[in-house]
Amino acid sequence: MTTLNDQLPEPTAIRVDLGAIFVSMELSRSSWVVTSLLPGGGEKMSRHSVPGGDVVALMARFSALQEKARRRMGREFPIIVIQEAGLDGFWIHRALEKEGIESHVVDPASIATSRRRRRAKTDKLDGETLVRTLLAFKRGEPRVCAMVHAPNPDEEDRRRIGRERKVLTGERIAHVNRIKGLLFAQGVTGYEPLHRDRRDRLEELRTGDGRPLPRHIKAQVLRELDRLELVIAQVRAIEAERDAMLTQDGDATCADAASMLLKLKGIGAEGAAILCSECLWRPFDNRRQVAAYAGLAPTPWQSGSVSREQGVSKAGNPRLRSTMIQLSWLWLQHQPRSALARWFQERVARNGGRLRKPAIVALARKLLIALWKYVTMGVVIEGAVMRAA
Structure with missing residues (x-):
């Protein structure tokens, strides 16, 4: 007598005979x-x-x-x-x-x-x-994983300039805040450690009750100024190296992309350097890959009759994503007549002036894709204003 188990085919093992x-x-x-x-x-x-x-x-x-x-x-x-x-x-x-x-x-x-x-x-x-x-x-199974596109040594080394500058900028902010905090505890306000006359101004400071700065507080502030001035000098050296990389880099592709970006109002040397070193050196097949690499791709949730948007995934390059958010605010300021800026203004106006932060993330995604098309395909952004020669 034939049973149901006899009729079912025996389970086959996963194919592993791929010749390797x-x-x-x-x-x-x-x-x-x-x-x-x-x-x-x-x-x-x-x-x-x-x-x-x-x-x-x-x-x-x-x-x-x-x-x-x-x-x-x-x-x-x-x-x-x-x-x-x-x-x-x-x-x-x-x-x-x-x-x-x-x-x-x-x-x-x-x-x-x-x-x-x-x-x-x-x-x-x-x-x-x-x-x-x-x-x-x-x-050849689709969506089984995401393989990383490994950069060559030169491409990887170019990233160091922008990343080191970000670290040094954070250290500069920490020194400035520490100096201001020490002085505020003595009733001193209005002192700017980043001004060139910072040491001369320090000699003139008086506490809130009219006394000269205490000896040990003043010595600590002077040591903080020594460290701050070292960081400022290193930031200047990094920025000079960055500018040289954008104009005289051995990689013609990076230099060409940077020169095209610098022609647009609202994009400076730092933004162009981050875009070239973190994103535009990679080959992308379509705009979805560009947005996903920056962590600006949408994350839908759909099950049966339930369909909603969970926001951007943020599963991408965090340095590129934060830079694009900053560039988007600058784009609204310097390119108010461009199609992207008008889209943002209309989107915010429909919501009664609210939801500017979610809209700026959407603008960052659109701007990144537009810049990618501009650099790789020569598609000029509609309504964008170029810098004067």
Whole structure:
């Protein structure tokens, strides 16, 4: 008698015979956990550990995996490696590619995980998940993960100027606030540490009750001024290096993009440098990818009859996103007759003058896409005013 179970086809295993050795790497300071899946071994994965940062030991482990696969299958197999983007940067990825190994860097936030409140997480489970993700990616499954577009060393190095300037600017603000706080506790207001006469003005200050500044408070403020002046000098040096990069960079593409951006009113040297180093060096297929990279893509929620918008995802480059918000406010000030500025004004007017902050985020997305089209395709923004030559 034939039963229902006899009629059902036997479950098939996941296809792993893709003609390669699939390897995932879990990186840490002390050790690297290597999880591998060899051809002819079914779905069984093996794990090995090598000292952290030891590329020679890693290559030896890869050679051992290839030798094992050759003995098992009778031929050579290439190695395909995946690792998560993290604090190690891209030097391991470049070292693997230099050895002729196909390497992929994945955005860890893009990998699907269990939605249980408490999910198990170990190096073993993470390594196996990465290998299965790599298998699905190589099989061509859509939306299985988001691979990171690794910059070359020159592109990565250009980012340092804008990022260091932001750090130095934060330190400058901290020194200014600390000096003002020390003086305010003595009843002194109106002192500006960023003015050139800051040291002369300090000698003239009196406390709120008419006394000269106490000796130790004055000494502390002077030491803060020493550190502040060092930061100011470093900011000037960084800005000079940034200006030289925008005009005399060895990469003609970056210099051309910067010169086009600087022709638009409302975009200065810092905004052009951030756009070139953080965004416009990357190839994008469409405007959705541009908005998603900046973390300005919408996040819909739709289930049955329920459909609402959750706002922007913010799953992107935070430096680019904050810069675009600042450029959007500047765009409204310097380009009030452009089509984008008129769209913003009409949008806010329909809401009775409210919801300016959500509208500025939408304007930032539109402005970034418009600037991308302007630089890559030469599409001039409608109504935009250029600087005089």
